[in-house]
Amino acid sequence: MEKAPNNPKCPNCWRAKDLCLCSEIQHLPTQTKVLILQHPQEARNPLTSARLASMTLKNAVHRVGLNWRSLSAAWGKETEAKEWAVLFLGTLKNSEKLAKVPFQVVTQKGLSFDPSLITGVVILDGNWKQSKTLWWRNPWLLKLKRIVLNPEIPSNWGTLRKQPRPECLSTIESLSLTLEHLGEKSQVQEALNSIFQKHVESMTRS
Numbered sequence: 001m002e003k004a005p006n007n008p009k010c011p012n013c014w015r016a017k018d019l020c021l022c023s024e025i026q027h028l029p030t031q032t033k034v035l036i037l038q039h040p041q042e043a044r045n046p047l048t049s050a051r052l053a054s055m056t057l058k059n060a061v062h063r064v065g066l067n068w069r070s071l072s073a074a075w076g077k078e079t080e081a082k083e084w085a086v087l088f089l090g091t092l093k094n095s096e097k098l099a100k101v102p103f104q105v106v107t108q109k110g111l112s113f114d115p116s117l118i119t120g121v122v123i124l125d126g127n128w129k130q131s132k133t134l135w136w137r138n139p140w141l142l143k144l145k146r147i148v149l150n151p152e153i154p155s156n157w158g159t160l161r162k163q164p165r166p167e168c169l170s171t172i173e174s175l176s177l178t179l180e181h182l183g184e185k186s187q188v189q190e191a192l193n194s195i196f197q198k199h200v201e202s203m204t205r206s
């Protein structure tokens, strides 16, 4: 007989039951489609913020896995890849030529692209190595436009989680910044930032 886990999880927010944040989560519509691809190891990390993000956004799909055969397969229905951008992790080849602005969308070749033409965003969730794995195991990602963030504000993680680079934000913070720049209502950013604050506070207490 399988032993019941000592710390049962909430089936909705995936957090330990005593840390459940379901009653605090708002559910908001967005124009932008959001696809969160999460590395299986990150899904087991109690510090993960991806689930809270996908619960907040009605137009979000959250997948846990390593590879999907296409964008449409990952999203769950037919969608136009040319209108999607992936939050880019690596160093762009011509990054020195790009202006250091907080947010920009570029083509695969690093040329500036009009953000108003983007209708969907893919975000890879995991630590640096896990995200790299997701990037290389899903070659269709290479065909998407790329979102490059240069946040002016440091992450709110504080000392809780070591980020590989100082400019690295949590998944939920990156999404909040991205959606703000894609023209979503400020309530969306407020809801994401607020649930992230509660998440960090509860993890710091526990």
Ligand SMILES: [Zn+2]
Pocket: 010, 011, 012, 013, 014, 015, 020, 021, 022, 023
């Ligand atoms: Zn919950």
